[in-house]
Amino acid sequence: MKSGERFVVFNVYAPCDSSRQQALWNVLSSRIEALADQNVCVCGDFNIVRCMEERRSVSSVFNQAGLDNFNGFIANNFLVDLPLRGRTYTWYRGDGRSMSHIDRFLLSKKLVSDLV
């Protein structure tokens, strides 16, 4: 890596409802597209999981559309989802009856290839 090469970090706190989430993914997508082939790290609380296994809850309500949107966002921007080490979930409801893996680090291909 050459000195002075740029990197961008996005600190994300996604809203809870799908429509606003989708709007956020769109904003981020256009931004990441503009940063094509650069070192991009998108991290934070995405308020959505990527698959059923990442969530445990007493209620069976599942936001499949939001989930697909999120997966689409990750795939379309060629982001690498870093696996979580040490535990399965990052968020727990106060009573411990509901938990999910909503916090994550997504890195661009370039960042992964250069740094990892």
Added chain:
Amino acid sequence: MFDEDEPQVDDRSALPDDLDNDIGGGEVDGLLNSLAEDWKKEDEMCHFTPSTVSAMVKVTTASPIPATSAPAEDPSLASAMKSKTEQVLESACNIDRQYKHCLTDDKKVVRRASSCPPGKDSATPSGPWSLEWAKTHKSFSMGSASKPKLRVSAGTTGVKRVTKKKGGGYLRHCALNLKRIARLSDNDRREVLRALRRTSRKRKAVSGTSRAKVTSKSGSPNCTSQTSVNNDWNNWLVLHGNDKVMSDDVYELGRTIGLNFNGDKNNMFDVLSGVGRKTRVGGGDGVQAESKCGWWGGGGIGCEFRAMKLISWNVRGLGGAHKRREVSHLVKEHKPFLLCIQETKLPLFDALVCKSIWGDGNVDYSYQPSVGASGGIVTLWDLRGGGVVDSVLGSCARGSRSVCEVWGTFRSF
């Protein structure tokens, strides 16, 4: 006189109705009934004399008693008991100390043995009406129910009130568990008590047992995913077996990062394999995404590569001094180059708060105010850079305050 009455009445209230299921003896029922009647009389009289003690002892010794419970009362021990009982009540307000005392003092065990009749060995537990039992019971209920205040009030208020608590839920469980513990041998019992003490210590630090369960559960899914990923790796190796060095690196990397991806998350693998043809992957520095979950239910995750450490944390409110301290501890411990905080719930974030979190002045920040009491994100970064990071040049907000974008430059490496 209440002082002497209390532990025994307490015991009666604690005795489970279905205890006989556990020790398998209808005689116990009869014994309990007779004891209960006896004590009821005492309650009515509100009077405690040596004669009642002996009468009670008669009841206990006359009834056929299963081997699991031993008659503990002995008129000769009554005076010693009395002083001990007073001791118990005196320290009722200082249960923690008493608890430790009961658990750590080995003499207690000896005493327990000596309170047994000559025919029984030391492994024989004292009956639920013995003082030793009462003490252990007390301490146990402290540890397991974690409602010390309730018990204190029961200890300090009158006998009548205690009797009303007959059949109380958690007391019943205590009695049953205690029976089981008491049945163990000396060494085993000590082990169990030690474990209980450890649990109670943990409970002080971690409020609520459910979360503790969660952490222990989280291990197994990781294991299974690891094996599945290793299979993927094998498949991949078959396809690209020629590039041995690079493959080893990828494998090593996969191992370091814990491997938790299922299904389509395998794009991680695709990228690694695709990238590997051009450059060297790995080389000592692995990707880490390790969890730093706090006990209040929030969670922070960190990511590290080439000594460049990033931490992301949904703190659920950064207003409280406690939470700020927690965050600053995290910073001190890991010294990240960049700290992303979500859900600050702060309409304002200033340099003072920033410095208090970071510990020194070598920090800059960018924040998005919360909307009312929800949302709000802050990004803090070290001005000196960290690892491969030279500096951070600027930041701006995106997507209606949901995103904070920070950019900077790398050093050459």
